[in-house]
Amino acid sequence: MAIAPRRRLGSRWGLGALLLALTAWLCWTVVTSPNLEWEVIGSYLFAEPVLSGVGVTLLLTVATLVLGLLIGMLLALMRQSGNPVLSAAYAAYIWFFRGTPLLVQLVFWFNLALLFPRIGIGIPGTSLGWYGEANNLITPFVAALFGLALHEGAYMAEIIRGGFLAVPRGQVDAALMIGMTPGQAARRIVVPQAVRVILPALGNQFILILKGTSMVSVIGGGDLLTRAQQIYGQNYQVIALLVVASLWYLALVSLASIGQHYLERSLR
């Protein structure tokens, strides 16, 4: 007897059409809303303050990624050292910086001057060294970078550690048995395999950081959202400027996603 497949096509098309219609209606309502002023959006999309905000957002994102990676590597090494004090320090760091909201950390760094009015480096008990007024040193940008990087370091540490844990111990045994030193085994066998696990996760972190930088607007970090807020603080075009900012975030995240896609493909 012939076997006939169950017919699913009909209902699938129906659902799809319904969804499409709903989406189209939603878009239409939003786009044609008299309260959404497209000329305003258009005039601010490439305005100088907005572009400088985009620049700061990108700079913060890249700097946070790099600093976070460095902090994360240092932390992962501490954890792997086998030294109980370093291990405990690792655990405490992760506990604190993952356990408190980024927003709180940013505000804290910005207000560090309240805790330490003068900061600097020098040799205790002597006049040697260099000190400065905290209020002058910790600009909103510096506070933003510190806050983001220290917070990110905690996540990076766990990602890096996970990457190394994903390489089975047998890989090292095999490397040693073809006459490699432990250092060679680490460089030639463990690191390349760990990196293949870590890199895709870094792509995700990049996108998370990119959007996370918007939080520095609470301390006037000069990023894209800070600029948008400054502008609508004067002309009251709140929605228009939020749309401007969102369009930029969407564009940047889309670019990052495409980069991530190609990166992952080249690793396979």
Place this chain on the structure above:
Amino acid sequence: MKGALSVRGLHKSYGGTPVLRGVDLDVAPGEVVCFLGPSGGGKSTLLRCVAHLEQPDAGLVAVDDEVVGYEPRAGRLVESSPKRLAMTRRRMGMVFQQFNLFAHLTALENVMLGPVTVLRRDREAVRERSMELLGRVGLAAHAGKRPAQLSGGQQQRVAIARALAMDPSVLLFDEPTSALDPELVGEVLGVMRDLAGQGMTMLVVTHEVGFAVEVGDTVVFLDGGVIEEQGPAKQVLRSPASERTAAFLAHVL
């Protein structure tokens, strides 16, 4: 002498539990020694201590008359530097139960890596020799594949080629066929039989009693961290002197 291995008074404990309790062994060049014994008897630990993947608590291992992991200095044996230990390890090759091929490299790259990066030999010459070795284990056609694209039996044969590429004096096998589907066991044992025929010194932990009878010169029965019985393969396997050996053999045969 090249291909000779000796073990003296090997002891190893994990967290106070003794796993090896004084193992002595002499392997002549070209000899094939098969290790049998119950799970947990210390067979893997013995091979890993021989290779110094684990540092023994006491006892010495020598390959080609070179002590593994220590060097004589001013009348005493001093722990070797990592570099020196790595040099000594080149005299041994190991084949693992889980193959442990380098996952990010192709079969050919796995075989070439040691000679190129450790021995610093000419890459083109190494490539030629590695292809020849892959041919010997019947895998010339799979040189460009990653381990994940190969069957277990194929991976294990690449692992054997990788070990051979370093021109070792002694090969250590830790249950090389235990992780394989039954129909793939034969192809790996076949390669090992060829190696034995070519005069390679081999220490083989295995549950393949048939292989031990046919290829093994000596059988060592390891139980509770000591050598319970050892002797010519056919003699130990057909008429064991120890009751524990007899009981174990009755169980696996």
